[in-house]
Amino acid sequence: MSISSQSLWITDSKNTYPKLSQERSCDVAIVGGGIVGVTTAYLLSKVGKKVVLLEKNTIGSGATGYTTAMITQYIDIEMSKLVELFGKGVAKKIWQSGKDAIDCIERNIREEKIDCNFIRLPYIVYAKDEKEREELQEEQKAAKTIGVELTFANNGSLVLKNQAKFHPIKYLRGLANSACQNGAQIFEKSEVVDFDQKSLIVHTKDRSVSAQSIVVATHTPFDGPKTLTMKKGTYTTYIIVLEVKKDSISEDAMYQDMHNPYHYFRIDKKDTYDLVILGGEDHRSQIPVSAEKSFKALEEYFTKLFPNVNYKIRAQWSGPIIETADGLPYIGSIEEDSSVYYATGFSGNGMTFGTLAGMIILDEICGKENPYAEIYKASRIPSPSQLWNKIGDYTEEFFEGAVKNI
Numbered sequence: 001m002s003i004s005s006q007s008l009w010i011t012d013s014k015n016t017y018p019k020l021s022q023e024r025s026c027d028v029a030i031v032g033g034g035i036v037g038v039t040t041a042y043l044l045s046k047v048g049k050k051v052v053l054l055e056k057n058t059i060g061s062g063a064t065g066y067t068t069a070m071i072t073q074y075i076d077i078e079m080s081k082l083v084e085l086f087g088k089g090v091a092k093k094i095w096q097s098g099k100d101a102i103d104c105i106e107r108n109i110r111e112e113k114i115d116c117n118f119i120r121l122p123y124i125v126y127a128k129d130e131k132e133r134e135e136l137q138e139e140q141k142a143a144k145t146i147g148v149e150l151t152f153a154n155n156g157s158l159v160l161k162n163q164a165k166f167h168p169i170k171y172l173r174g175l176a177n178s179a180c181q182n183g184a185q186i187f188e189k190s191e192v193v194d195f196d197q198k199s200l201i202v203h204t205k206d207r208s209v210s211a212q213s214i215v216v217a218t219h220t221p222f223d224g225p226k227t228l229t230m231k232k233g234t235y236t237t238y239i240i241v242l243e244v245k246k247d248s249i250s251e252d253a254m255y256q257d258m259h260n261p262y263h264y265f266r267i268d269k270k271d272t273y274d275l276v277i278l279g280g281e282d283h284r285s286q287i288p289v290s291a292e293k294s295f296k297a298l299e300e301y302f303t304k305l306f307p308n309v310n311y312k313i314r315a316q317w318s319g320p321i322i323e324t325a326d327g328l329p330y331i332g333s334i335e336e337d338s339s340v341y342y343a344t345g346f347s348g349n350g351m352t353f354g355t356l357a358g359m360i361i362l363d364e365i366c367g368k369e370n371p372y373a374e375i376y377k378a379s380r381i382p383s384p385s386q387l388w389n390k391i392g393d394y395t396e397e398f399f400e401g402a403v404k405n406i
């Protein structure tokens with residue numbers, strides 16, 4: 001069997017929704033149909049807002065179609081760093097915001113009866129040696145200072161209970177369908193070429209949509225606002241999907257190591273075999289790294305971790321990760337009193353943060369206070385210590401990751 005270069009989740013590229021073929025007006029025009037765009041459309045439609053969503057390809061054809069869809073509160077900034085750089089109060093809120101986002105996903109699935117293989121399961125951070133085990137103990141201590149009790153497994157791994165995973169495209173399609181039942185209008189194959197910040201008119205090549213608010217949900221903001229562009233960087237991450245004998249890897253959980261860049265995997269149990277979806281080898285996208293070497297490095301990583309497990313590689317792909325200068329996403333408007341909202345920079349946590357973006361933008365458009373809006377606001381400037389931390393992180397990622405795969 002040859003190795004597919006297609007993501008597991010995307011089974012076809014046919015559009016479900018029509019192309020925008022006439023002028024429209026609405027309360028909120030959303031550009032982009034990934035987890036941010038569709039979640040925002042759904043939540044706004046639920047409170048009676050008239051929504052038009054414009055997607056240049058098909059729903060879920062961007063990063064959301066290439067994700068590993070592990071839904072966790074354990075974000076790409078370690079707990080100890082989170083507390084050190086943001087303070088206990090903010091770190092606690094960040095942790096709580098992740099929980100609220102996971103609960104929101106679960107609620108959407110339950111209320112809309114979306115069949116998307118959602119399950120709650122533990123997220124496990126594992127150490128390779130004594131030094132890393134000690135670092136995990138520091139993680140546990142830092143978590144405790146903000147009231148979060150993390151437990152250890154017998155082998156010294158840190159266990160975070162009650163996280164989740166799902167099939168991202170089934171979720172997105174279900175949510176998009178519910179949004180439409182609430183009156184939202186979705187158009188695929190409808191690329192937005194520009195919009196006017198003042199008149200709030202969004203243009204495709206030959207049609208336009210006028211709105212009261214605009215949500216730019218294109219992962220990297222397609223209009224490239226300088227203030228955001230300068231505060232973020234794009235990385236490439238790699239995935240291989242391995243078919244292994246049923247139950248050859250015991251605990252059904254999601255996993256992450258402590259390497260920088262880290263490796264991550266989930267195990268999906270099928271009737272007669274299991275799939276391990278393993279990712280990592282991230283690097284700044286501008287660095288000319290060999291994709292083949294990166295996939296090979298992932299395979300070697302797997303064979304070292306599970307030397308006795310036979311496997312065959314079913315698929316491999318890569319995709320973009322956007323990191324911000326302080327490690328937290330930018331959500332909301334760039335300028336005060338603007339009706340244009342952005343959501344970008346989710347690192348490897350776009351399921352949680354992308355959902356949170358929908359929740360925050362919903363409140364902002366409805367004029368409701370959101371407890372997390374201030375933390376994630378797109379206009380914030382990173383502090384020198386946050387920037388310094390990111391530079392250190394980047395250097396380590398380069399020397400421990402990218403350089404070996406060039």
Ligand SMILES: Cc1cc2nc3c(=O)[nH]c(=O)nc-3n(C[C@H](O)[C@H](O)[C@H](O)COP(=O)(O)OP(=O)(O)OC[C@H]3O[C@@H](n4cnc5c(N)ncnc54)[C@H](O)[C@@H]3O)c2cc1C
Pocket residue numbers: 031032033034035036037054055056057058059060061062063064065066067068069070071072190191192193217218219222237238239279318319320321343344346347348349350351352353354
């Ligand atoms: C390999 C990989 C593994 C990952 N694993 C995880 C994980 O396990 N857990 C996790 O939480 N996150 C993970 N992430 C991150 C997560 O997938 C992303 O952060 C998230 O999907 C981003 O969602 P989005 O809606 O912002 O962007 P997208 O899903 O990219 O959606 C943006 C949409 O906008 C459309 N668009 C762009 N420009 C225009 C335009 N001009 N007009 C109209 N439409 C436009 C695109 O076609 C696209 O569909 C992973 C990412 C990758 C690549």
